[in-house]
Amino acid sequence: MPIPAIQISGLTKSYGNVHALRGVDMTIKEGEFFGLLGPNGAGKTTMINIVTGLVFRDEGTTEVFGKDTVKDFRFTRSKIGIAAQELSVDWFFPIEKLLVFQAGYYGISESDAKPKIDDLFERLGLSKKRESRLRQLSGGMKRRFQLAKALVHDPDIIILDEPTAGIDVELRRNLWQYLRDLHSQGKTILLTTHYIEEAELLCENVAIIDEGEILKKGSPKDLTRELGTAGITVQLGNVRNGMESFLDGFTFTREENRFHFSVKDPDSAMPKIIEQLSKADVHIQSIESKVSSLEDVFLNLTGKGINE
């Protein structure tokens, strides 16, 4: 069995009487795009900070490619690039110099780091700003710089803590595309977000976390299939006596010519419903399906919306 990129077992952390993490188990495979989904204060950042070495764990283990993040911190930290939620401020140096320093902390000399820095500036649209100080950048540019800082040592694992918080839609979509490109290059990506759309669009697997506990893990599709409730509504042109016998096995409600089916997976249910209605010899005027989203799943699991 291949060694996971990140393996967390029985992880607990308390701040005084507040239990930030209550025995979290989580595995992220190498090359996986993984989302940690939860409201503010759920424990996402604490978990990440323990893996990266910013926070001490109380109990449990955290491993990166099979090595302990405390005992083998040099190995594990060199594998990770993190774009933190909080934007740092530096008054003294131009951003190019800051990236040279960042690479240096990871043992990369200035001459070796230069090509990567040029590439990142080009890719993230910061080339014209390389001599600027951080305070001279717009909010969106600061976010992109934050990402450049996480990538400058070419890490295998990229951890992004709320990477698109507070940025405009266009930039968000550009960043998503960049993250997809990084993923296609084989990078393991761990993303925390409270934007459901972000997790649904990007992540192969997600874990839903609330009040320091992982409530559910799986692919967004599997989770919505298992826990979401989708609906298919069919408007018929005519009805026939006894037609309902053709719909045995389906859960539906009827209001005159309008039938509403509750299904787990609308993609597979819809052709079957159409087939059975055709056998019943009725005319379908319109058919529409409402797909369940991860938001419904979150609501079902936690009893609250993600931004509450």
Place this chain on the structure above:
Amino acid sequence: MNWIGLNTLIKREVGRFFSVYRQTVLPGLISSGLYIVIFGFTLEQRISEIQGVPYTLFILPGLIMMNTLTNATANTSSSMLQMKLLQQLPDLLTAPLSGLEISLAYIIGGTVRGVVNGILVLILGVFLTDLTVADPLGTIVFIFLVSWAFASMGLILGQMAESWDQLAMMQNFFLTPLSFLGGIFYSIKMLPEWAQSLSFINPIYYMINGIRYTILGISDSSFSFSFWMALILTVLFTTIAILLMQSGKKIKQ
């Protein structure tokens, strides 16, 4: 050992204070020049000599020492607190750098600032007075040792402080009074006996007299005692600073 990481952080720390030399280098030079011109030249009319040395020359080693230790302390303490408050510290703490490497880099950065400021005031003194340094190598070694010790102390203060106010309190209520009471402007032999006894528990008294000996060849305390005191403070503060950084106190949760 992550040598490139250590070297990078040293470069950052040294580059940081040189980039704002108007705040970190020039003020000490200007205030020392003013002390020499105003205190030295005017008081020299009244206090002709102390221990056979003109008053202006007598105060010069103390000014060098005050400049050295306040700058060394300020560099590490302010840089550490600034990194904490401006969210820059996570960049270091998530990198493959050990507590030893981070603390050494900070201490070396502070030492460079202390040495640069100390040597510049010494050069200024040579220009403004007819100073001839008795033991140039001993002077540089002493400035280096004191810079290292107080850079380490500054790092401890910076890590423990939670606000600029707390840091300013340490500077204004302890470091500056202890420097002035350490005998910059006077020989403790001019004080009443009880005040002399108090001076003996002030470590900065030994720093000032140590450098006074290497520059002028005179001292209130024995040079070997001053040297050992500087060495002990250096080892003590360095050890505490490294252990504190490794413990993550106040910088990791």
